Amino acid sequence: MTAPTDxxxxxxxxxxAGVGRGxxxxxxxxxxxxxxxTRQAVEAAVAELGYVPNLAARxxxxxxxxxxxxxxxxxxxxxxxxxxxxxxVRGISAGVSAAGxxxxxxxxxxxxxxxxxxxxxxxxxxxxxxxLHGDDPLPELLRTRGLPVVLGGRPPSGYGGAYxxxxxxxxxxxxxxxxxxxxxxxxxxISGPRDMGAGQDRLAGYRAALTAAGLADDxxxxxxxxxxEVSGLQAMRSLLACHPDLDAVxxxxxxxxxxxxxxxxxxxxxxxxxxAVVGFDDSxxxxxxxxxxxxxxxxxxxxxxxxxEMLLRLISGVDGDTHxxxxxxxxxxxxxxx
Amino acid sequence: MTAPTDxxxxxxxxxxAGVGRGxxxxxxxxxxxxxxxTRQAVEAAVAELGYVPNLAARxxxxxxxxxxxxxxxxxxxxxxxxxxxxxxVRGISAGVSAAGxxxxxxxxxxxxxxxxxxxxxxxxxxxxxxxLHGDDPLPELLRTRGLPVVLGGRPPSGYGGAYxxxxxxxxxxxxxxxxxxxxxxxxxxISGPRDMGAGQDRLAGYRAALTAAGLADDxxxxxxxxxxEVSGLQAMRSLLACHPDLDAVxxxxxxxxxxxxxxxxxxxxxxxxxxAVVGFDDSxxxxxxxxxxxxxxxxxxxxxxxxxEMLLRLISGVDGDTHxxxxxxxxxxxxxxx
DNA sequence: TTGAAAGCGCTAACAC
DNA sequence: GTGTTAGCGCTTTCAA
Numbered sequence: 001m002t003a004p005t006d007x008x009x010x011x012x013x014x015x016x017a018g019v020g021r022g023x024x025x026x027x028x029x030x031x032x033x034x035x036x037x038t039r040q041a042v043e044a045a046v047a048e049l050g051y052v053p054n055l056a057a058r059x060x061x062x063x064x065x066x067x068x069x070x071x072x073x074x075x076x077x078x079x080x081x082x083x084x085x086x087x088x089v090r091g092i093s094a095g096v097s098a099a100g101x102x103x104x105x106x107x108x109x110x111x112x113x114x115x116x117x118x119x120x121x122x123x124x125x126x127x128x129x130x131x132l133h134g135d136d137p138l139p140e141l142l143r144t145r146g147l148p149v150v151l152g153g154r155p156p157s158g159y160g161g162a163y164x165x166x167x168x169x170x171x172x173x174x175x176x177x178x179x180x181x182x183x184x185x186x187x188x189x190i191s192g193p194r195d196m197g198a199g200q201d202r203l204a205g206y207r208a209a210l211t212a213a214g215l216a217d218d219x220x221x222x223x224x225x226x227x228x229e230v231s232g233l234q235a236m237r238s239l240l241a242c243h244p245d246l247d248a249v250x251x252x253x254x255x256x257x258x259x260x261x262x263x264x265x266x267x268x269x270x271x272x273x274x275x276a277v278v279g280f281d282d283s284x285x286x287x288x289x290x291x292x293x294x295x296x297x298x299x300x301x302x303x304x305x306x307x308x309e310m311l312l313r314l315i316s317g318v319d320g321d322t323h324x325x326x327x328x329x330x331x332x333x334x335x336x337x338x
Numbered sequence: 339m340t341a342p343t344d345x346x347x348x349x350x351x352x353x354x355a356g357v358g359r360g361x362x363x364x365x366x367x368x369x370x371x372x373x374x375x376t377r378q379a380v381e382a383a384v385a386e387l388g389y390v391p392n393l394a395a396r397x398x399x400x401x402x403x404x405x406x407x408x409x410x411x412x413x414x415x416x417x418x419x420x421x422x423x424x425x426x427v428r429g430i431s432a433g434v435s436a437a438g439x440x441x442x443x444x445x446x447x448x449x450x451x452x453x454x455x456x457x458x459x460x461x462x463x464x465x466x467x468x469x470l471h472g473d474d475p476l477p478e479l480l481r482t483r484g485l486p487v488v489l490g491g492r493p494p495s496g497y498g499g500a501y502x503x504x505x506x507x508x509x510x511x512x513x514x515x516x517x518x519x520x521x522x523x524x525x526x527x528i529s530g531p532r533d534m535g536a537g538q539d540r541l542a543g544y545r546a547a548l549t550a551a552g553l554a555d556d557x558x559x560x561x562x563x564x565x566x567e568v569s570g571l572q573a574m575r576s577l578l579a580c581h582p583d584l585d586a587v588x589x590x591x592x593x594x595x596x597x598x599x600x601x602x603x604x605x606x607x608x609x610x611x612x613x614a615v616v617g618f619d620d621s622x623x624x625x626x627x628x629x630x631x632x633x634x635x636x637x638x639x640x641x642x643x644x645x646x647e648m649l650l651r652l653i654s655g656v657d658g659d660t661h662x663x664x665x666x667x668x669x670x671x672x673x674x675x676x
Numbered sequence: 677t678t679g680a681a682a683g684c685g686c687t688a689a690c691a692c
Numbered sequence: 693g694t695g696t697t698a699g700c701g702c703t704t705t706c707a708a
Contacts (some may be wrong), residue, residue: 007460009685020695025687035693054460056397057685060700065394067442086424093445102456104405105443107431118440122345122392122701258626288596290628347701358679373677395701398684444699679708684701691696 008049017045028053044271066101068311069119071126073108073136083283084300088130088152091304099312101125117321121146128152134195148314149321150307154197162314164307164326168198168280171296171330172205175278176250178294178332180213184276185246188221190235190260192252199227202252202280221246225256232259240267247275248338254279254286257293260335276338291336298330346387355383366391384598404439407457407650408466411474417605421621422638426468428509429642436648439463448480459484464649472533485658486652488645492535500652501662502645506536506618509634509668510543511550513616514588514631516670518551522586522614526559528573528598530590540590540618559584563594570597578605585613585674592617592624592633599627599675614676629674636668 010028013019019038026034027042034042045051059065070092072085090107096103104124108115119127119142126148129139135156137236139206142149151163179187189206201264203222210217223239225231232251236259239246251257257279261271269275271291282297306326314322348366352359357376364372365380372380383389397403408430410423427443434441442462446453457465457480464486467477473494480487481499489501517525527544530537541560548555561577563569570589574597577584589595595617595649599609607613609629617624644664652660 007458010687014695021685022687022696023694026694029687033693038693044558052455052458052460054398054685056394056460057700058401059685060392060685060702061399062682063700070443089443090445093443097444097453102442105408105427105431105441106435107428115435117390120345120390122390122394224682285623285626288623329365348703349701359702360680360704361678364678367703371677376677392701395684396703398686398701399703401684677708680706682703682705684703686700689696689698689700690703 007054008051009054010051013042013045013049013051015156016049017041048206063122064125064245067104067124068096068101068126068128068308068315069104069106069124070130071106071108071115071119071138072130073132073138078208083285084281084298085130087300088304088307091301091306092128092308093304094301095305095308095312098133099308101312103127116141119145119147126150126315128307128311130307132191132196133306148311150311150314152303152307154201156197160323162310162322162324164303164310164328165197166298166300166303166328166329168201168298169205169208169296172250172252172281173209174205174330174332175294175296176206176209177213177279178334179250180209181276181337182216182276182338185215186221186243186246187215187248187250188223188239188243188246190223190225190232190239190249190251190256192225192227192256194224198223199252206250213296225252225259227253227255229259229262229263232256233263234259236260236263238268240264240269249275249277251277251279254281254283254293256294258285258289259295261289274335278338282333286333287336289337291303294335294338296330297333299328303328342608344600345392346389347392348389349378351383351387351389354387355379364383389521398560401460402463404441404530405442405462406434406464406466406646406653407442407462408468409444409446409453409476409523410468411459411470411476421623422619423468425638426642426645429516429639429644430466430646431642432639433643433646433650437646439650454479456484457485464488464653466649467646470534471531478671481660486649488652490641490645492539494535498661500648500660500662502641502648502666504537504636504638504641504666505668506539506636507543507546508638509618509670510540510588510590511547512543512545512616512668512670513632513634514547516546516672517586517588517614517616517676518553520614520676524559524584525553525586525588526561526577526581526584528561528563528570528577528587528589530563530565532562537562537590545587563590563597565568565591565593567593567597567600570594571601572597574598574601575605578602578607587613587615589615589617592619592621592631595631596623596627597634599631610675615669616676620671624671624673627675632673632676634668635671637666641666 010021010024014024024042027039130152139149149161154165191203207217223235225235279293279295282295286293286295348359348362352362362380365377465480468490479488487499492503529541545555561573563573617631617633620633624631624633
């Protein structure tokens with residue numbers, strides 16, 4: 001048990017190794033400009049003393065902190081009620097720590113002011129932003145500060161920065177196509193918020209599938225939800241009221257699909273005999289519903305990892321392209337509900 | 339759009355305000371040793387220049403970083419499959435940022451070595467540890483380094499540090515008592531891992547309720563699971579095989595309760611007519627099962643918040659008591675399954 | 677009450 | 693190749 005406070009410094013290592021401070025610094029930072037012999041002496045001293053570099057001192061002079069921030073700008077409830085975030089965070093965490101950097105977590109529920117003060121190049125090397133709504137000015141603000149930024153999810157058109165997304169369009173198309181293949185003709189959708197890329201794209205995929213199959217794209221069969229379970233329940237109710245003849249519904253996420261399931265049960269409709277249901281997200285919830293929910297799986301963890309890696313690339317500047325993007329594939333999971 | 343890199347420094351503020359550097363520092367740090375007049379001048383200059391203190395420089399001299407680490411030492415899968423963590427993280431995040439500090443997130447899946455290098459007083463002011471298993475030496479190690487530590491969940495006996503827990507014993511007791519009140523006589527339990535406080539305590543609560551009601555505490559009715567759904571399924575199967583006469587089961591968490599529900603359905607047992615089920619956690623999953631799961635709600639978010647506040651108290655040293663603890667109440671939620 | 681000065685531990689530019 | 697030096701931006705004595 002060493003004394004808590006007095007950890008060895010660079011000069012102590014230097015003295016011990018019988019070299020100058022600069023040389024130790026070179027060894028620590030892996031500079032090739034050091035003879036093998038000296039390097040060994042230094043490494044020995046480092047090991048003996050249990051030396052660990054003081055990050056604050058290093059950050060002060062290099063103006064880099066080796067820390068990246070993850071900003072989740074989402075309402076309190078949704079951040080964790082949707083397993084989506086959990087997976088993304090896990091992937092990001094893995095990617096960031098694999099690069100030997102630290103992840104600073106910022107849940108920005110509304111009041112972003114204190115946060116903005118912190119999101120500057122002197123505190124952080126880059127920012128990961130997840131679940132952006134509408135035309136949030138934050139990413140652009142950060143970019144004008146010279147901070148590398150990577151978004152999770154497709155940003156509103158017009159944004160010129162980097163992002164990683166999953167194939168929402170393709171996933172939705174596959175889900176609806178599956179319904180069509182099973183002979184469904186009147187397929188409604190409970191869409192996501194129009195101010196989010198995921199909402200827009202899943203709706204687009206729904207339309208694309210209908211069009212591809214030569215089915216009419218009836219606007220009356222589209223009801224907008226907000227990704228919450230109650231919104232799904234209400235949407236399904238109104239759908240059932242106006243269009244009792246529908247035989248399938250594609251919900252833009254699992255939570256809303258579950259709400260729809262409830263509404264269908266309340267209305268005495270059988271699933272999938274009367275009405276087939278497909279959701280989106282492949283959340284754990286989808287396995288425990290009755291019947292289990294068919295849904296579209298998105299590789300959330302990979303998404304997080306890719307975000308981290310893209311950001312680190314931007315930070316190290318290995319490729320100057322600050323508006324690169326990646327879209328990860330999604331996959332339909334068929335269960336008893338469709 | 340200011341130039342990205344050259345943010346104002348303390349001296350620039352000092353010059354602008356026509357005072358010395360030290361004075362600006364005092365104002366920034368809220369020292370009372372400054373005349374109202376000077377303070378105003380400085381504050382004006384700060385506002386005009388948009389000055390933000392350089393944390394690295396400050397940390398270098400104060401030897402504090404204003405950052406606390408959250409270490410979740412849990413297997414990849416569980417961290418986020420259980421909503422428990424989500425809630426705790428949210429509470430912690432709120433508590434930490436309310437104090438103007440940053441939260442550094444570290445998911446320690448097994449390989450803790452790189453992490454340990456980082457968890458030192460020169461990088462972090464304190465550590466929050468969640469989901470400790472067995473007798474992990476990490477908390478003691480950190481404490482010998484002089485780092486304030488707060489644990490989430492009761493530590494193994496013998497640990498002398500601070501922690502926050504929920505009333506697992508009371509919650510389990512209430513769940514089982516409810517079963518007894520409804521006339522159940524042969525109540526089995528699927529317990530959690532024996533190497534975790536939560537597992538031990540929920541089992542203790544189960545036993546306490548039986549004893550209090552004068553029922554026999556039959557060891558054969560206790561099967562250990564690992565908090566996963568499949569373990570619950572298997573446990574229920576073996577329970578059913580050996581004790582077909584059981585009329586209720588208390589599962590130490592919702593995931594295992596869901597597994598049990600499945601096994602019961604597979605075995606043709608009706609819930610709750612034949613066998614009543616109670617879980618623990620009040621996860622969102624518990625609402626969508628068929629039938630909806632009765633379960634014990636734990637205030638996870640409050641737990642996180644309390645952890646953060648306790649740690650900040652330890653850091654600021656307002657009370658020297660480093661082995662304080664808090665236990666938050668739990669609450670039974672009765673649904674159709676019991 | 678306030679200014680000046682001395683570092684905190686490190687990197688990088690510059691000599692040798 | 694390696695030692696020396698000059699700061700990075702800040703807090704904190706120490707005088708005044």
